[in-house]
Amino acid sequence: MAKFHSLKIADVSKETADCVSVAFDVPSLLKEEYKFIQGQYLTLKLFVKGEELRRSYSVCSGVNEGELRVAIKRVKDGKGSNFVYDNFKAGQEVEVMTPMGSFHSQMDPSHKKNYVLFAGGSGITPMLSIVKTVLQSEQNSSLILFYGNLNEESTIFKKQLDELAEKNSSRFKLHYIFEKPTSQIEELYKGMLVKEKVKTHIDKHIVLSSDNEFFICGPKPMMDNVRETLEENKIDKSRIHVEYFTSSSIDKEEKKSSIEKIISKVTVVQYGMETTFDLASDKKAILDAAIEHGVDAPFACKGAVCATCRGKVIEGKVHMDKNFALTDAEVAEGFILTCQSHPITPVVKVDYDV
Ligand code: FES
Structure with a gap:
């Protein structure tokens, strides 16, 4: 069950001109609760000019590194990110939720997989965690990372990635793609990751097989280009993992389906306690x-x-307006995003504890 605790900032490091990474001290009593899986994120509770904000940032540490570190990039009009960038200092206390997220696949030392990662900009953060974890946990697996940025200088974690690629040259291949490179590079590695380019990289660098596991994180157009190209190449959807940053980067014109207007008795279960209330199907979300x-x-x-708001429907039915986070399998099991869900049967029961 996700929970906030106050953690002390152990370190703030500048990664690029507009990105910092922030490490947290985790007291021994909370170590178990802050154990994370590669690719997961932390949600921070921030208080900016009297307003409470919640922002999620991916962990960039490997699972066995003994560190809990996230990276945060300044973004235009980004209230939360800019606040963190400008104000966070070592020694401060921050409200941090225990790790969440499903941008990962199961690690197993006996695996012999090929992890194919497509990252853009700060989408590298969960990828760095995946790279470090795979290199350490699956000795027979390999990785290939395609990483798009404006130029060499704006590339977050470049030094770390170069060192990892050099040290693990037989298992980790790294390909940078620069929109506006500052030095001469081959045409294929220049510009945006448009579909034709993604296809050429796949044909050139990847042997398509059931050993491949694909991960995509970055700006939405890039993610769409990669995902669509993989699907056109008949890659099984279950082996394509995507992680969106913010809903603002996702199409807003979602169709509201015509759901029948009813008043439901909704019960939510949390920490084993039940709370029941009436809720109209066309009003607020269950959350x-x-x-x-x-x-x-x-x-x-x-x-x-x-x-983060995931719950499981254990009685009745709900309608979800949008879902960019749960897999088809999770939805089939009854999991919902409660921030997007409205009751559509007279009685609905949702469990947050599962
Ligand atoms: S709060 Fe993020 S999906 Fe509901």
Whole structure:
């Protein structure tokens, strides 16, 4: 169950001109709760000019590194990111939620996989965690990373990645793609990762087989180009993992389906306790209604991206407006994003504890 604790900032390091990484001290009593899986994220509770904000940032540490570190990039009009960049200092206390997220596949020392990673900009953060973890945990697996940026200088973690690639040259191949490179490079590695370019990279560098596991994280156009190209190459969807940053980068014109207007009796279960309230199918989402009724329900983005608000429907049915975070398998099992869900049967019961 996701929970906030106050953690002390152990270190703030500048990674590029507009990106910092922030490491947290985890007291021994909380070590177990902050154990993370490669590719997961932390949600921070920030207080900016009297307003409470929640922002999620991917962990960039490897699971066995003994460190809990996230990276944060300044973005235009980014209230949370800019606040962190400008204000965070070692020694300060921050409210940090325990790790969440499903941007990963199962690690197993006996695996002999080929991990194919496509990252753009700060989408490298969960990828760095994946690279370090695979290199350490699966000695027979290999990785190939395609990493798009404006130029060499704006490339987050470049030094670390170069060192990892050099040290593990037989298992980790690294390909930078620069929109505006500052030095002469081959045409294929210049410009945006458009579909033709993605296809050429796949044909040139990847032997398509069932050993491949694909991960995509970065700006939405890049992610769409990569995902669509992989799907056109008949890659099984279950082997394509995607991680969106924010709902603002996702199409907003979602169709509201015509759901019948009813008033439901909704019960939410959290920490084993039940809270019941009436909720109209065309009004608030279950998450907002639960919070209004005193439930300490977990959330971060409220935009269908992070899955922090995940719950399981154990009775009745709901309608989800949007979902960019749960897999088809999770939805089939009954999991929902409560920030996007509305009751559509007279009785609905949602469990946050599962
Ligand atoms: S709070 Fe992020 S998906 Fe619901």
